Amino acid sequence: MDKISRLPDELLLKVLLFLPTKVAVSTSILSKRWEFLWMWLSKLVYVYYSAPEQWTLRRFIKLNLPLHKAQVIESLRLKFIGGYPELIKQKKSDCGLSLQFLAACRVKLPSSLYTCRSLVALTLIKDILVDVPRLACLPSLKRLILQRVAYKDKNSLGKLLSSCPILEDLVLEPNVIDYINEAFNALYRDGIVFNQLQHLKICSCDSVWSKLLLRILKDSPNLRELEVYLNDKHRDSCADPSVCWENQLDCVPPCLLSSLETFKWTGINGSQKEIDLIKYVLRNAIRLKAATILFRPSNTADEDQHNKMLMHDLSHSFR
Template identity: 25%
Template sequence: MEQCLRIRVVMGLDRISEFPEELLLKILSFLPTKDVIATTVLSKRWRSLWKLVPKLEFESENEEDIAKFAEKVGRCLLSHKAPVLESLHLKVTDEHEETICGINVGLWVGIAVARHVRELVLDLSLFKNSLRFPTVALFCDTLEALKLKYSVLVDVPSPVYMKSLRTLHLDSVKFKDNDSIHNFISSCPNLEDLLIHRVTLKKVLIIEAPSLKRLSISGKIGGKEEAGGYVISARSLKYLNIRRLYNCRCCLIENARVLVKATVSNVSYIVNENILGSLKLARRLSLDLSPLEIKCPTRTRFYNLVYLEMSTIEAEWWNLLKLMLESSPQLQVLKLIDPGKDASKDDEVSGQWSEPKYIPECLSCYLETFVWIRYDWEREEEKEVAKYILRNATFLKKATFSTRPVEHQKSLQMLNELNSVVSSASNSCHILFE
């Protein structure tokens, strides 16, 4: 029996070892690098196989000696022989002040560039220190994705040419000055995906990216007196996400003619610019804004807008809703959401709903779906908004309300109350409660 088991194990190992090298490398590329290197003890066949794996990922462990970690990374990269390095991920976390002396990011990135790296991720969390981003990577013709995070200092004194770069993520990194970030972005003529998170600006950053399709901007920008801002010119932009911009000098999106979806939340006191007006060509909008803190487009028409999602947590949110209904003549789907962040909504949401003077065209001709998540039927203004929409949406097919748990009797009362309103407007509408 023991001999049979031994034969089965040996046969099993032989069966895997006899796979084509290309297949083995594909399998190993899904494993953490430390596990890939551990396969060297299996047999002669595996001893040098790890050196050809096209994906490498190094992460410092908790309480690990950074000098030893850095030495291990350097040794592995120098031994690596893959003709093309598909990706290199480096994550270093350390709270000791001397860490910066033991890390040779320039050497690591230089080796990756020599291996024709396609994706490079630098995630550095160091004690009050920032490591300068190696300039050798700025001249890498093969680099397609670059993601920088935390303790990275970028200095690009003049534009370069990164012809292959399509994805650029800048998460909480530091730039020497505004020119550096402008030169960096403008050096990527084929950029399609750009993320800028918690990057401090003292001036207005002009982003001109004709190939850009996805843009995400977030993070607090400076103080009220010296805040920066954004002017984005991207004629290919399809997906936009802007959040947590306060006291921003401006935020303007130009030439966004093919915009599919835009999400704007926690944006307030944008000076001299109408951010909503910049999104007039969007097909889908998701808004979490206070009409008391941001300029609303009084004359802008959202002719392409078919889907609108809005938060109901901000003060007098219904005034923004009223304006959007009046400005979106072809709106087909309306979704209202209470994020549920604060149980005491009374202080945040105050005021009184007043109906538009004229029934908006979208209600009388186009709106088919109405969804309200965390609808509070005991709040008078929410009840009035719901009744107004149900009463005037002539072509409404489905209305869905999700509420907090209520007694069965109250649930029936709410259903009957809304049903009586909708029956007079649209015989084909179905009301659902979740």
């Protein structure tokens, strides 16, 4: 241990980064040399479990995060059962802050989260209640992931997206019962254009997903990567996600004509509307470099043969 302790701080911090945050913090009891070393870590992961441990960790974060010495916190991940530490308004503004929240029960995040000027990446998963204040502003946010979250009302998603002027990467996995359709109706009345959006990943589990996709395509002139997928957890509840795109396009979306390079669609069931939409993208994306189309697993030999015929047909649609 004495030999390790004589190593420079920079090297010891690299070692600590490979350890779970809880283990890295525990090294503070080794000696005076290690006592505060963990406070210079730039990536932190805190996991709340149940009852006593949860409250112990919450208290630890509340007391220690404001004293953290790293000039830049690159990533802060929280996984919790309920509640959250008062960290957003206590911690000083850090460049390049990345936050990930995963909740197992309905949790409302602090309003100050939506005005964090240094936030560059935000991931919200499961029962997070998205309740966006009127003056939301996330000027640095480039990556946003929303997976099965709950929206307070039909305006919440629109307010969140419109507060992200330089958004480049968007992942949407809606709940079947959420406000996503109404949200985008309200959003597009305001004339939002995603000029900086380059990567879009959208789950096909919701009944309105295709309308949502086409709306974003029309107003994302610099989109380079598009992925449509079906989450494995949704395969049973969404056995036949609908594709409704007829009469939704009065002209070819600009991104297909000028920027789209990668197109991936996994979990398709081979419906005619799905095939027609795929053909539309393949025929009009003149700068497309790679396309990946994957069907759902076949249950019978006839289905397998049918899917092979469809793939052969689609291959002739690639420009």
